[in-house]
Amino acid sequence: MKKWVFAFILVILLSYGISQLNVKSAGEDKVDIENGSLPSEDSQMITVSKEQMYQGDLLLVNTNYALHPAGVRKDIVSLSSRMDLVKGYGLLDPSIQLSQSVARSFGEMVEGAKRDGVEHFLISSGYRNAEKQDQLYRDMGHDYALPANHSEHNLGVSLDIGSSTAKMDDAEEGKWLKKHAWEYGFILRYPKGKEDITGIQYEPWHFRYVGKAHSAIMYEKDLTLEQYLDKLKETKAMSVTLDNQKYTVAYYPMVGDGATVRVPKGTHYEISGNNYDGVVVTVSA
Template sequence: MGGASESNQVPAQTIQVGKEQIYKGNLVLINKDYPVHPGSVETDIVNLSERKELLSGFGLLNDKIRLPSNVLQKFTEMVYDAGKEGVNHFIISSGYRDRAEQNELYKEMGADYALPAGHSEHNLGLSLDIGSTLQAMNEAPEGEWLMNHAPDYGFILRYPKDKTAITGIQYEPWHFRYVGLPHSKIMQEKQFALEEYLAFLKERKSILATVNGERFEVRYIPISQDESIQVPVNHPYELSGDNGDGVILTVHLDS
């Protein structure tokens, strides 16, 4: 799936990227060492109980579940397709949490089961806890379906059973994070946790990936201050920070 860069073959233009971009985007790393920056929190966060027209194929644990509109759209698409295969007992038990909610959870659950405010992906807005009304997710058809298919829709299981030493978090078969395509599929193929994927990109600097028959270039660009970077003229691209010291440029070469 990896390969050499095609940057020199794609007509480019120069844009200015501010250092604040490091803290924004689908690939921002949040863990005990990398807290949520105020500029990282997703915008357009909606209360799902107020969007009942979108609640097809899944339920809500309560009327306080919130997610960004784009993540909700991708999740709805995913569970719709699961439903066509007879897997349709999904429930969202948690989505976006503000710092006060996270702090309350941390005090209630303790450090073994919750992260302090500002260090949980739920404070970012790109993560959600998905359950099944049938049984525990590690045994439910919903859990198995997501393990196999969530990356097709841009989601990853954030805390796998065999990555606890890397993520620092115990196995959570319910916690999914949106990173977007092609990243979720690359991570699935290489069996990377998000920490490993970002380290891989930083080391390789540039990779080519073919996902669902479409070609992408993914480039890591270090950013120490406001910088000028090269982006394509004729291809769509996305920028995401890593919440550390760089940004990831993702170019869709076949569009």
């Protein structure tokens, strides 16, 4: 085959691939997702330790993957003793705990909802330690609860949100969250129709913090955390633009006791493990 014919076909194939990744649904043109990686001239390779695989915003904890002790948030607080964090919503019981930074993002989300006239939120569950999870598992059975160290609640980044007016599925609070939670870094973790993938029945109340760039891609592409991590492995890198801020997200496998990852020189970046075989680098530039 002539070289130019080959090059031509390659260009067509590449642009097809990129157009497949471009998501521009009606009314959502502020989210633009495409294939992309960091330019090598502005970045460098560094090695991260295996420990990093068990820490961060993107840890997958489910029936198959247990929580590693390093994955539990270090900033767990008792919400009732931190009323400066609890504004505009209620707590179902005073013992509810959560990661402080996740509680801050939740507070911003509640404020956003209030601007839309939605304001009857109630947190019914947050962080649970292994002992509490074990008790719940024994009380509720395996159809309704996960065993200790297999629930996201054991990480401190997930919360069950209710409404004081109606069941979440019918309440304005539930409807608003379904549409807007991603804007604050949260995902509806166990959606309807994805039971085969998550292994959990539809839970309109269970939200999980993953960070804004990731929640935007998952929402736009209708991916659960399991599917998103798979997709990242497959595409290696993706970029998303939100309110004129571009984020590049890239996956790197753990090889032996470390992963060699590309990070920018000087700019801010975050590394999160997936809790099973690699790490994800998120760069905001």
